[in-house]
Amino acid sequence: MKIAVDFDGTIVEHRYPAIGKEKPFAIDTLKQLALEGNELILWTSRDGQLLQDAIDYCHKRGLDFYGINSNRPVGSLFEGRTGSTSVKVVADVYIDDKNLGGLPDWGTIYEMIMLKKAQKHRKRSFWKRLFGKRH
Protein backbone atom coordinates (compact mmCIF):
# COMPACT_ATOMS: atom_id res chain seq x y z
CA MET A 1 0.00 0.00 0.00
CA LYS A 2 1.02 3.57 -0.52
CA ILE A 3 1.07 5.38 2.79
CA ALA A 4 1.41 9.15 2.90
CA VAL A 5 2.65 10.36 6.25
CA ASP A 6 2.95 13.87 7.61
CA PHE A 7 5.96 14.88 9.72
CA ASP A 8 5.24 17.69 12.22
CA GLY A 9 2.71 16.62 14.82
CA THR A 10 2.60 13.11 13.32
CA ILE A 11 6.07 11.52 13.38
CA VAL A 12 7.34 14.10 15.87
CA GLU A 13 5.67 16.52 18.27
CA HIS A 14 4.71 19.75 16.51
CA ARG A 15 7.58 22.21 17.11
CA TYR A 16 7.87 23.55 13.55
CA PRO A 17 10.26 24.86 12.31
CA ALA A 18 12.26 22.96 14.95
CA ILE A 19 11.89 19.21 15.23
CA GLY A 20 9.96 18.04 18.26
CA LYS A 21 10.37 14.83 20.22
CA GLU A 22 9.47 11.65 18.37
CA LYS A 23 5.91 10.50 18.92
CA PRO A 24 6.04 7.15 20.75
CA PHE A 25 6.66 4.26 18.33
CA ALA A 26 6.23 6.43 15.20
CA ILE A 27 9.58 5.58 13.61
CA ASP A 28 9.51 1.89 14.59
CA THR A 29 5.98 1.52 13.25
CA LEU A 30 6.88 3.18 9.95
CA LYS A 31 10.03 1.06 9.62
CA GLN A 32 7.94 -2.06 10.18
CA LEU A 33 5.40 -0.94 7.57
CA ALA A 34 8.22 -0.32 5.06
CA LEU A 35 9.67 -3.75 5.86
CA GLU A 36 6.28 -5.27 5.06
CA GLY A 37 6.46 -3.81 1.55
CA ASN A 38 4.44 -0.63 1.94
CA GLU A 39 5.62 2.45 0.07
CA LEU A 40 5.99 5.33 2.50
CA ILE A 41 5.68 8.84 1.16
CA LEU A 42 6.77 11.73 3.34
CA TRP A 43 3.91 14.19 2.97
CA THR A 44 4.82 17.50 4.50
CA SER A 45 4.63 21.21 3.86
CA ARG A 46 8.31 21.52 4.81
CA ASP A 47 10.61 22.47 1.98
CA GLY A 48 14.21 23.50 1.41
CA GLN A 49 16.50 23.01 4.40
CA LEU A 50 13.59 22.36 6.77
CA LEU A 51 12.50 19.47 4.56
CA GLN A 52 16.06 18.16 4.46
CA ASP A 53 16.19 18.36 8.28
CA ALA A 54 13.13 16.10 8.48
CA ILE A 55 14.53 13.64 5.91
CA ASP A 56 17.86 13.54 7.79
CA TYR A 57 16.11 13.11 11.14
CA CYS A 58 14.30 10.04 9.85
CA HIS A 59 17.31 8.69 7.94
CA LYS A 60 19.49 8.82 11.08
CA ARG A 61 16.90 6.62 12.77
CA GLY A 62 16.86 4.12 9.91
CA LEU A 63 13.73 5.38 8.19
CA ASP A 64 13.92 6.20 4.49
CA PHE A 65 11.00 7.08 2.27
CA TYR A 66 9.91 5.76 -1.10
CA GLY A 67 8.84 9.27 -2.10
CA ILE A 68 9.14 12.79 -0.73
CA ASN A 69 6.03 14.88 -1.36
CA SER A 70 5.72 12.90 -4.57
CA ASN A 71 4.38 9.67 -6.03
CA ARG A 72 7.68 9.22 -7.81
CA PRO A 73 10.39 7.28 -6.04
CA VAL A 74 13.30 9.21 -4.58
CA GLY A 75 15.99 9.56 -7.22
CA SER A 76 13.68 8.95 -10.18
CA LEU A 77 13.82 11.17 -13.25
CA PHE A 78 10.70 13.16 -12.41
CA GLU A 79 10.97 13.14 -8.63
CA GLY A 80 9.10 16.06 -7.10
CA ARG A 81 6.49 17.99 -8.96
CA THR A 82 8.42 18.45 -12.18
CA GLY A 83 6.48 17.34 -15.21
CA SER A 84 3.11 17.43 -13.50
CA THR A 85 0.77 20.21 -12.49
CA SER A 86 -0.91 18.08 -9.84
CA VAL A 87 0.21 18.69 -6.29
CA LYS A 88 -1.79 15.91 -4.68
CA VAL A 89 0.10 12.90 -3.47
CA VAL A 90 -1.95 9.81 -4.22
CA ALA A 91 -1.96 7.19 -1.49
CA ASP A 92 -4.12 4.42 -0.06
CA VAL A 93 -3.94 6.01 3.38
CA TYR A 94 -2.93 9.38 4.75
CA ILE A 95 -1.60 9.74 8.27
CA ASP A 96 -1.78 13.29 9.55
CA ASP A 97 -2.22 14.93 12.93
CA LYS A 98 -4.90 17.10 11.31
CA ASN A 99 -7.05 14.03 10.53
CA LEU A 100 -10.71 14.57 11.20
CA GLY A 101 -11.07 12.94 14.60
CA GLY A 102 -7.42 13.48 15.49
CA LEU A 103 -4.35 11.29 15.25
CA PRO A 104 -4.58 7.87 16.92
CA ASP A 105 -1.53 6.50 18.74
CA TRP A 106 0.94 4.61 16.52
CA GLY A 107 -0.10 1.19 17.82
CA THR A 108 -3.65 1.92 16.72
CA ILE A 109 -2.44 3.33 13.38
CA TYR A 110 -0.59 0.06 12.72
CA GLU A 111 -3.68 -1.99 13.55
CA MET A 112 -5.88 0.21 11.34
CA ILE A 113 -3.51 -0.25 8.39
CA MET A 114 -3.40 -4.03 8.92
CA LEU A 115 -7.20 -4.06 8.95
CA LYS A 116 -7.38 -1.99 5.76
CA LYS A 117 -4.87 -4.31 4.08
CA ALA A 118 -6.91 -7.36 5.07
CA GLN A 119 -10.07 -5.75 3.71
CA LYS A 120 -8.30 -4.89 0.46
CA HIS A 121 -7.07 -8.48 0.18
CA ARG A 122 -10.55 -9.86 0.85
CA LYS A 123 -11.98 -7.63 -1.87
CA ARG A 124 -9.36 -8.84 -4.36
CA SER A 125 -9.96 -12.43 -3.35
CA PHE A 126 -13.68 -11.99 -4.00
CA TRP A 127 -13.07 -10.88 -7.60
CA LYS A 128 -10.43 -13.55 -8.04
CA ARG A 129 -12.97 -16.11 -6.88
CA LEU A 130 -15.46 -14.80 -9.43
CA PHE A 131 -13.22 -14.30 -12.44
CA GLY A 132 -9.81 -15.71 -11.55
CA LYS A 133 -8.26 -18.93 -12.74
CA ARG A 134 -9.32 -22.09 -10.99
CA HIS A 135 -6.63 -24.18 -9.41
Ligand SMILES: [Mg+2]
Ligand atom coordinates in the same frame (compact mmCIF):
# COMPACT_ATOMS: atom_id res chain seq x y z
MG1 LIG B 1 1.22 18.08 10.86
